[in-house]
Each structure stands twice: as structure tokens, then as C-alpha cells.
Amino acid sequence: ITLKKSFHGRTLTTVAATGQERFQKPFMPLPPGFKHVPINDIETLKENISRNTCAIMLEPIQGESGINVTSYEFIQGVRKLCDEKGLLLIFDEIQTGLGRTGKLFGYQHYGVEPDILTLAKALGGGVPIGALMAKDFVAEAFEPGDHGSTFGGNPLACAAGLAVMQTILNEGLVENAYKAGSYLSEKLQALKSKYNFISEVRGKGLMIGIELSNGKAKEIKEKCFEKGYLIGNIGIGILRILPPLVVTMQDIDGMAEALDSAFSEI
Ligand SMILES: Cc1ncc(COP(=O)(O)O)c(C=O)c1O
Known part of the structure; x- marks a missing residue:
């Protein structure tokens, strides 16, 4: 389940996760299975959870669609629902991560931790790199070699990512x-x-x-x-x-x- 007006990217599955038809149309048909619910509406979210639901993914602040801020109460409620129903909570922090919101990660405004968090954009300071972070119990699902890509694990991009992290932290x-x-x-x-x-x-x-x-x-x-x-x-x-x-x-x-x-x- 993701949110309406969300933006999660333009690869086939992330475009299906995105809650805006205008980004989806050029890429149809899309992988099925995503439901999109309104931001800050915990009741509708609850109604859309079924026995097939595996995760809830959201941006702490929706960037692309106009800086729509998730409320503290909503995120607290989403975390609680995920815990009760055994769902993973995924935060897409590709825009909100790395200091943008005045904290290192957007989730730190909400007194919760996601199970999976994505980063990109600012991470390489202009050099292309993305990262997916996960708690141990999630990360265990992958063994080295299960996943990869032509440019994955790129030493130059990783060095740029490290330099950016050091600069963000050391320069306040x-x-x-x-x-x-x-x-x-x-x-x-x-x-x-x-x-x-x-x-x-x-x-x-x-x-x-x-x-x-x-x-x-x-x-x-x-x-x-x-x-x-x-x-x-x-x-x-x-x-x-x-x-x-x-x-x-x-x-x-x-x-x-x-x-x-x-x-x-x-
Ligand atoms: C919140 C969010 N997630 C993901 C992406 C990544 O998109 P892409 O797959 O186009 O790099 C973006 C880019 O704007 C974004 O704002």
C-alpha cells in the first residue's frame, strides 16, 4: 500500500507504486498489486489492509506532488498498524533524507523507525548512487549475490557517497x-x-x-x-x-x- 500523490520513481515497479496516474500512463501495463490511499487518513489505510498486504511505503513529506507533510499522528498510527499486522514499514527518503528536513532522516521527526529506508539524490552530491537500508530481520532475506546490477557497488559512487556523508556530518x-x-x-x-x-x-x-x-x-x-x-x-x-x-x-x-x-x- 502506498499513498495517493506519492512519487517513488520511474522503474516499472516504483512507477506502479507511485500514486499519480500521469506518471504511470506511458509505462502501462504495470506490475499489479499496489493500492493507493489518501495521506493522513488512517481509517482508509486500515480498510485497505488485506491478508495479502506485505508493506506500507510512504514519503515522510511528499516532494514531487507539492510538499505534502504526513502528520505525526498518522505516522504513529501507521507504525502501530504495521506492528499489529506484521507488515513492513518502508520510508522513501530519497528527497527527505540526508538533512533536507532539518534532521538527518525525515523519520526522526515522527518518533518511529521504518523497517526499510531508501536514499539517493543528495547521497552522491551529484554522482549517481542510491541505497536501500533495512533492519537486520529484513536484510537477512538477501544473501550476497542475490541481487546486483551493472553499476551496482561502484567504488567511485561509493567514495562520493562517503565524502558526502562526512561533509554533511562534519560541516553541520x-x-x-x-x-x-x-x-x-x-x-x-x-x-x-x-x-x-x-x-x-x-x-x-x-x-x-x-x-x-x-x-x-x-x-x-x-x-x-x-x-x-x-x-x-x-x-x-x-x-x-x-x-x-x-x-x-x-x-x-x-x-x-x-x-x-x-x-x-x-
Ligand atoms: C520520493 C522519491 N522517490 C524516488 C525518486 C526516484 O526517482 P527515479 O526512479 O526517477 O530516479 C524520486 C525522484 O524524484 C523521489 O522524489
Whole structure:
């Protein structure tokens, strides 16, 4: 079981796990067996568990679909359900992992541990590498040699991954993401008070979404780009802001000013 509006990738099975039809259509037919349920709705999740359910997979904060944050109560409930029913809890932390949310892993905001966790994106600092971590009782299912790929176990990528981990930990980048993220959130809340078309500012650390009621997300993104700031838009209604973990308070001031003037020009 995965969540609606989730994004888990574009390999055949992860695209089937993804809860958005627009990513699935070009790759059909897909491997069967996935159910998609709404975020933060523990009752519907419960109703969808059957004797064939093996795992629940989710992003602690949905990235691709617009920074939708899972609630503390929901994740606590999901962990409890998994324990009661003998299901594995899988966290896809490909966006939320490695400091992005102001903690090393997104799951640390929720007082639970997943049984399996995936990482990629930031892990290699631009060099392609992905990782799957699992508790011992899960990892035991694999023997060395059971799984592999042409570029798997690549020494260059692993060296890059180690260097990135050391840099994140030694240079206090998780703490910076927390501090800079709190500062950015304050600035964005101030902009929300100023512009009535900002209906919500949400997220954790340096993973922030701004919901707009004026349908101008794309135009605002383009205006920010002209001013030297790269942000994302999801459709016409959401801005997605994921600054680098090395961002400074001055950078944030500049970004808030750029957004302020983009909002006032629209
Ligand atoms: C949460 C999440 N999971 C997985 C992926 C990996 O996708 P892909 O298979 O396209 O590399 C992404 C990429 O954006 C992602 O955001």
C-alpha cells in the first residue's frame, strides 16, 4: 500500500507504486498489486489492509506532488498498524533524507523507525548512487549475490557517497538546514500575511511548499529565475522551494526579497 500523490520513481515497479496516474500512463501495463490511499487518513489505510498486504511505503513529506507533510499522528498510527499486522514499514527518503528536513532522516521527526529506508539524490552530491537500508530481520532475506546490477557497488559512487556523508556530518549541514529552514519559514509566513493569495506555507527544514490561490505559480517561478533564484512549481498552484543545505541567512534574505518582488509584480 502506498499513498495517493506519492512519487517513488520511474522503474516499472516504483512507477506502479507511485500514486499519480500521469506518471504511470506511458509505462502501462504495470506490475499489479499496489493500492493507493489518501495521506493522513488512517481509517482508509486500515480498510485497505488485506491478508495479502506485505508493506506500507510512504514519503515522510511528499516532494514531487507539492510538499505534502504526513502528520505525526498518522505516522504513529501507521507504525502501530504495521506492528499489529506484521507488515513492513518502508520510508522513501530519497528527497527527505540526508538533512533536507532539518534532521538527518525525515523519520526522526515522527518518533518511529521504518523497517526499510531508501536514499539517493543528495547521497552522491551529484554522482549517481542510491541505497536501500533495512533492519537486520529484513536484510537477512538477501544473501550476497542475490541481487546486483551493472553499476551496482561502484567504488567511485561509493567514495562520493562517503565524502558526502562526512561533509554533511562534519560541516553541520543538518543543523544549518534546521536553522536556515526555520528562518526561511518565518520570512515566508510574513509574506503570507502580506499577500492574501498565499493560502499556505508548509514543510520542514529546507523542504518548503507555498500554496497559491491565484494560479500564478509558473509565472512566479519564472520571475524568481530572472532574479537569480531557482524554485520549482507544481502545476499552477504550488511553489516548491528546496535550497541547498549550505544556504546562508543572507541567501535566504535575498530569496525572500526576490519572492516578495515577484509576488508584488504579479
Ligand atoms: C520520493 C522519491 N522517490 C524516488 C525518486 C526516484 O526517482 P527515479 O526512479 O526517477 O530516479 C524520486 C525522484 O524524484 C523521489 O522524489
